[in-house]
Amino acid sequence: MKHVELLDCTLRDGAYLVDKKFGNNVIKGIIDGLVKTKINCIEIGFFQDEGFGDGKTVFKNSADAKRFIPKDKNGTIFTVLADYSRFSIDNLDEYDPESIDAVRECFFKNERFDALEVCKKIKEKGYKLFVQPVDVLGYTDEELIEFIKLINKVEPYCFSIVDTFGSMYQEDLRRIFKIVNENLISSSKIGFHSHNNMQLSNALSQEFARISKGWREVVIDGTISGMGRGAGNTPTELIAQYLNSQMGYNYNMDTLLDIIDDYMDNLRTKCTWGYSTPYFIAGCYGAHVNNITYLTQKNSIRSKSIRYILDKIGSIPRKRYDYDLLEKTYLDYLCNNVSNEIGFNQLLSDLSGKDVLILAPGATINTEFNRISEYITQTNPIVISIGFIPHKINVDYIFVSNTRRYTNLKDDNEFLKNKKIITSNIKQQKDKDNENIVSFTNLIIPGNEHIDNSTLLLLRLLESLNVNSIGIAGLDGYEYSPNNYADENLELSNVLENPEEINNNIYNMLLDLFNGNKNNISINFVTTSRFEPALNEAVKKEMI
Numbered sequence: 001m002k003h004v005e006l007l008d009c010t011l012r013d014g015a016y017l018v019d020k021k022f023g024n025n026v027i028k029g030i031i032d033g034l035v036k037t038k039i040n041c042i043e044i045g046f047f048q049d050e051g052f053g054d055g056k057t058v059f060k061n062s063a064d065a066k067r068f069i070p071k072d073k074n075g076t077i078f079t080v081l082a083d084y085s086r087f088s089i090d091n092l093d094e095y096d097p098e099s100i101d102a103v104r105e106c107f108f109k110n111e112r113f114d115a116l117e118v119c120k121k122i123k124e125k126g127y128k129l130f131v132q133p134v135d136v137l138g139y140t141d142e143e144l145i146e147f148i149k150l151i152n153k154v155e156p157y158c159f160s161i162v163d164t165f166g167s168m169y170q171e172d173l174r175r176i177f178k179i180v181n182e183n184l185i186s187s188s189k190i191g192f193h194s195h196n197n198m199q200l201s202n203a204l205s206q207e208f209a210r211i212s213k214g215w216r217e218v219v220i221d222g223t224i225s226g227m228g229r230g231a232g233n234t235p236t237e238l239i240a241q242y243l244n245s246q247m248g249y250n251y252n253m254d255t256l257l258d259i260i261d262d263y264m265d266n267l268r269t270k271c272t273w274g275y276s277t278p279y280f281i282a283g284c285y286g287a288h289v290n291n292i293t294y295l296t297q298k299n300s301i302r303s304k305s306i307r308y309i310l311d312k313i314g315s316i317p318r319k320r321y322d323y324d325l326l327e328k329t330y331l332d333y334l335c336n337n338v339s340n341e342i343g344f345n346q347l348l349s350d351l352s353g354k355d356v357l358i359l360a361p362g363a364t365i366n367t368e369f370n371r372i373s374e375y376i377t378q379t380n381p382i383v384i385s386i387g388f389i390p391h392k393i394n395v396d397y398i399f400v401s402n403t404r405r406y407t408n409l410k411d412d413n414e415f416l417k418n419k420k421i422i423t424s425n426i427k428q429q430k431d432k433d434n435e436n437i438v439s440f441t442n443l444i445i446p447g448n449e450h451i452d453n454s455t456l457l458l459l460r461l462l463e464s465l466n467v468n469s470i471g472i473a474g475l476d477g478y479e480y481s482p483n484n485y486a487d488e489n490l491e492l493s494n495v496l497e498n499p500e501e502i503n504n505n506i507y508n509m510l511l512d513l514f515n516g517n518k519n520n521i522s523i524n525f526v527t528t529s530r531f532e533p534a535l536n537e538a539v540k541k542e543m544i
Contacts, residue, residue: 004209004243005219006251007041007191008034008236011057012081014227015045017271023055026263027068030224033259035074037252039236041219043104044068047082049091061091066099077101079130082122084108084115095126102128102157109138112147119154128157130191130219135164137172141179148183158189158219163204166197166231170207177208181216193221196231196274205234206242224256225264225273232273241284257281257303262407266489278306285310290321298330298452302403308333331444343436347421348465350382355469356462357381357526359395360455361388362476364527365486369393372473375526381471384421386454388490389414397421399461401440401454408489423457445509456509462521463513469522477503477530503530510534 011022011030022030027044034042044065045057052058059065059080069078078100082092084107092103103122107115112133122129131151136144151159161176173192180190192208194201205220212218222236237256243249278292281303287310295306309329310318317325357376359365365372369392376383376393384397387405389412398415400406401423409415418434425440442464443457455475462470478484478499511534514523525532 002247002249003213003217004247004249005040005189005217006236006240006243007043007079007219007221008039008223009043009081009193009221009233010223010227010236012043012045013221013223013229013233014267015057016229017227017273018267020046020051020058021053021056022267026267027055027057029263030259031068031070033255033262035070035076036255037240037259038074039076039240039251041077041079041102043079043081044100045080047080047087047092047103049086049088061093062096062099063093066096069099071098073101077128079104079128081106081132082118084111084118089118089121092122092125100127102130104130104132104160106132106134108134109143113150116150116154119151119156123154123156129154130158130160131156132160132162132191132193134162136161136176137163137165137168144176144179145183148180152183152185152188155185156188158191159184160191160193160219160221161208163192163194163201166195166201168194168204169198169200170204173204173207174211177211181212189217189219191219191221194234195228196226196233199231199274201226201232201234202238202242205239209239209243209247225260225268227264227267227273230273235280238280241280254304254307257307258407261302261304261404265404270488278303281306281310285318286315287318288321291318291326294321294323294326295330301330305330305333343421343438347436347438347461351462351465351467353466353468355379355381355471356467357383357471357473358455358458358462358475359383359385359390359393360472360474360476361386361485361487361490362474362527362529363483363486364476364529365390365393365474368473368527372526375471375473379469379471381469382467384458386458386474388485388487389418390486397436399454399458400426401443401452401457402426405454405490421458421461425452445512453506453509456506456513459510459513463517463519466519467521469524471524471526472529473526475525475529475531476527477506507531507534511537 011027031042031044045059048058052060052064065080079102080100081104105115105119105122119129119131159180161180184190190212192205194204208218208220220239222239223233224236226232226235240251240256241253244251278296282292291310295301295309312329313325372393383395384399385395386399387402395418397419399421403426406426420435422435422437423440424437438461443460474486480499510531514535523535
């Protein structure tokens with residue numbers, strides 16, 4: 001039997017950064033992914049006397065928390081954290097097997113004796129009890145032993161070593177583990193919760209797994225991408241990878257990385273903390289960081305795709321950086337050559353000779369809404385949005401070429417009922433009647449850094465469909481700002497790293513596309529765009 005269990009507390013420890021409001025879809029998505037990853041314990045938030053509400057990971061009791069618990073827990077233990085000073089035990093209802101399974105009682109040193117009574121009541125109401133004393137380094141050895149002997153009478157499920165301020169060294173961990181292990185009843189697990197202030201959180205978690213082996217069953221806390229206040233926490237994916245590679249565990253890394261791609265990147269646009277997932281992958285594969293820098297510039301790249309590419313190119317090439325080899329391997333991975341003749345022919349029938357309005361997801365979709373409405377009234381175009389659903393504009397098609405965008409949209413009711421144009425690089429579970437699949441391979445031009453830019457792909461598709469005219473709205477360009485998009489949920493952190501470089505690359509590709517407009521399709525910008533000069537330049541060249 002494995003002696004280590006992993007507890008993910010992203011929805012609790014990470015909640016401080018988003019005012020505890022992740023949103024219902026994000027909460028459900030993270031929980032679903034963690035269950036599929038086979039994480040042993042999931043902490044879904046807080047018990048508090050106030051502050052709860054829709055989309056928040058704050059709950060009044062287990063009945064309130066029940067809405068986020070899946071019907072099939074798949075062996076996962078679900079828990080919440082109850083801060084002694086913020087939650088009245090009188091609000092805790094009796095244990096319901098369809099809701100949370102455990103409560104983690106957290107308290108400061110001066111509250112420990114009063115909190116002991118609360119711990120007893122948690123057990124009496126049928127829950128597994130985790131005891132979480134804040135700042136274990138703040139206890140003397142004698143105080144810690146004294147308290148452990150008292151808590152033994154309650155027989156907790158787990159007693160945790162909590163490095164609240166991220167000030168623990170390996171020597172501290174070994175000393176405290178020895179004290180707890182020698183004095184805690186044998187039926188109780190020992191937990192470890194750390195913070196990454198000195199960049200030791202992951203190393204300490206690994207050390208904890210090593211020193212406890214043969215002595216005690218233990219629980220190690222982590223958060224996805226290390227999300228947490230300040231420097232953050234032990235990244236769940238790092239300790240899971242360590243347990244897989246060094247101790248024979250079997251956590252599903254691809255599913256865990258999917259959670260990061262689908263939810264955490266957007267959260268990074270709203271708040272900041274340490275750690276970078278792509279460089280974690282580079283560490284796993286012993287790869288030069290330049291490989292990661294190159295691959296992360298791709299719009300459609302996913303973390304598990306990076307894993308695949310690094311593995312595919314081999315151990316020796318990935319220690320250096322061969323950009324041509326990376327590009328070839330990336331394109332081979334993306335180009336899913338499914339039959340797309342039916343999808344293309346249907347679009348040819350529907351769009352050939354028609355006026356089309358493209359809605360890219362830039363902020364001017366909102367700020368220049370009146371201009372867009374006037375254009376639609378005058379032109380009556382076929383409206384195609386790119387990777388998002390506009391709030392106030394009816395669309396005829398939604399174009400998606402980015403796997404991340406597809407994942408976030410695929411269960412949305414508006415998305416499901418709309419007609420869609422999907423590029424073949426997106427690995428779908430099944431084709432649907434209102435999805436027109438088109439070849440990704442036929443739309444890209446190898447050699448350009450942003451070959452998978454969705455607007456450029458759609459422009460090339462419309463050119464091949466021989467539409468009459470194209471109006472472009474929302475293709476604003478990027479700035480050093482978290483307000484690049486019409487919807488804040490579309491924000492991605494990579495565009496904030498070097499927006500001018502991205503703008504220049506897109507400008508040059510647009511210029512090439514406008515210059516190569518063989519069918520002389522009328523193209524114009526409906527909203528303000530930093531790329532409009534590229535069109536003007538191409539028009540002037542054509543006139544000459």
